[in-house]
Amino acid sequence: MMYQILIILLLFTTVGLVKSHNEGGEWSCESESENRIEAIFKPGVITIDGHIDDWSDIDGFEFSLLPALDPHEDDAYKAGSMTVKAVHDGNNVFFMLEVNGKYAYSKGDNNKCPSVALMFQVGENATYHNMGGCKESPDSCSSKTCRGTEVDIMHFSIGNAIPGRLYGGNPIDNREGHGGDRFGHLVDLYTWTPHCRHLDGISPTGNDTSAQNDWKGAWWHDSFKVHSGFVAEDSPYSSEDQDGKYFFEFSRPLRTMDRLQQDVQFSIGQPTNMAVAFWYPEDGKPWHGSGHYSISCNWVPLDLPSSNSLATRAGSGSFSGAINAFSLLLSLVAFCSSIFVGYYVFKNKSIPFTPMDRL
Ligand SMILES: *[C@@H]1O[C@H](CO)[C@@H](O)[C@H](O)[C@H]1NC(C)=O
Numbered sequence: 344m345m346y347q348i349l350i351i352l353l354l355f356t357t358v359g360l361v362k363s364h365n366e367g368g369e370w371s372c373e374s375e376s377e378n379r380i381e382a383i384f385k386p387g388v389i390t391i392d393g394h395i396d397d398w399s400d401i402d403g404f405e406f407s408l409l410p411a412l413d414p415h416e417d418d419a420y421k422a423g424s425m426t427v428k429a430v431h432d433g434n435n436v437f438f439m440l441e442v443n444g445k446y447a448y449s450k451g452d453n454n455k456c457p458s459v460a461l462m463f464q465v466g467e468n469a470t471y472h473n474m475g476g477c478k479e480s481p482d483s484c485s486s487k488t489c490r491g492t493e494v495d496i497m498h499f500s501i502g503n504a505i506p507g508r509l510y511g512g513n514p515i516d517n518r519e520g521h522g523g524d525r526f527g528h529l530v531d532l533y534t535w536t537p538h539c540r541h542l543d544g545i546s547p548t549g550n551d552t553s554a555q556n557d558w559k560g561a562w563w564h565d566s567f568k569v570h571s572g573f574v575a576e577d578s579p580y581s582s583e584d585q586d587g588k589y590f591f592e593f594s595r596p597l598r599t600m601d602r603l604q605q606d607v608q609f610s611i612g613q614p615t616n617m618a619v620a621f622w623y624p625e626d627g628k629p630w631h632g633s634g635h636y637s638i639s640c641n642w643v644p645l646d647l648p649s650s651n652s653l654a655t656r657a658g659s660g661s662f663s664g665a666i667n668a669f670s671l672l673l674s675l676v677a678f679c680s681s682i683f684v685g686y687y688v689f690k691n692k693s694i695p696f697t698p699m700d701r702l
């Protein structure tokens with residue numbers, strides 16, 4: 344019996360290993376099928392400030408970071424894996440990314456600072472590989488020719504973003520009706536293929552000013568000593584090459600007012616496919632757009648359970664039995680006291696009626 348369990352366990356672990364390679368130019372990917380991220384319902388715990396103490400009670404999901412375009416395990420990000428945490432509060436979804444990395448910061452030069460992106464499936468036929476996978480060329484891709492392959496992207500480049508400060512959707516860029524962020528470069532994009540990437544609302548065939556940047560986010564590195572609040576003059580905020588971890592926090596409303604199929608729409612109780620990318624200026628060299636790491640070589644389902652599913656999960660224990668017994672006791676007490684009040688009123692018919700307006 345013990346042997347059988349052991350063999351089954353062994354089988355599972357071997358099947359679960361990442362087998363992803365890109366030999367002979369042909370894309371192939373076998374991601375871990377049990378890869379998932381769960382955004383449990385936990386209202387009122389997360390503040391988007393770059394500080395992660397408020398995430399301590401929330402389970403994280405750990406992923407190795409392999410090169411996105413050629414995912415070989417030998418080429419994994421040297422400093423370690425990425426932990427992804429997520430919660431929702433019924434209105435917004437929150438993400439936290441935690442990744443080891445020596446402090447690297449070059450003010451004003453996004454490519455010499457770490458950078459992260461979240462990508463979500465929007466169109467029903469949008470693939471992880473090739474960011475939607477529309478087959479059209481850069482001159483022919485459009486919302487019509489690439490219908491069904493839309494993906495939504497949030498990209499945060501921190502070269503101008505002060506740690507701990509909030510970036511993303513702001514009244515000035517949102518008034519112009521696009522997904523840009525002139526202050527911190529936390530932008531809301533959509534694509535059909537890697538070479539057809541645009542800010543929400545911007546399109547080669549005409550702009551639509553109904554678009555918005557619906558994301559908010561902040562970043563931090565744990566080598567920082569100041570906790571009261573940085574200003575731009577404090578840059579570079581810490582000394583170069585300090586060991587530590589980078590933290591990135593993001594939030595977005597579950598639903599947006601997008602009418603152009605450029606935003607993912609989250610639904611409680613329904614999984615959404617997502618991906619996470621990470622860029623790092625290795626050995627001080629600036630990164631380039633396609634030189635990013637990814638947490639998986641395929642979509643990773645993001646679950647958004649409702650508050651009910653948590654209650655049922657908690658309800659399976661003896662705790663709910665105690666609650667049931669307690670509520671029965673309470674209703675018995677309420678029933679007895681109502682009989683007593685009724686009897687008392689019946690016995691003392693002389694209780695006068697007092698109209699409310701004379702009180
Ligand atoms: C997705 O692909 C299927 C099969 O090719 C097709 O029937 C369907 O219309 C596509 N969906 C969209 C939105 O284009």
Ligand SMILES: *[C@@H]1O[C@H](CO)[C@@H](O)[C@H](O)[C@H]1NC(C)=O
Nearest residue numbers: 521544545546547548549550
């Ligand atoms: C769309 O917006 C972009 C960025 O604001 C601008 O450069 C471009 O000229 C606009 N295109 C049209 C057709 O108005």
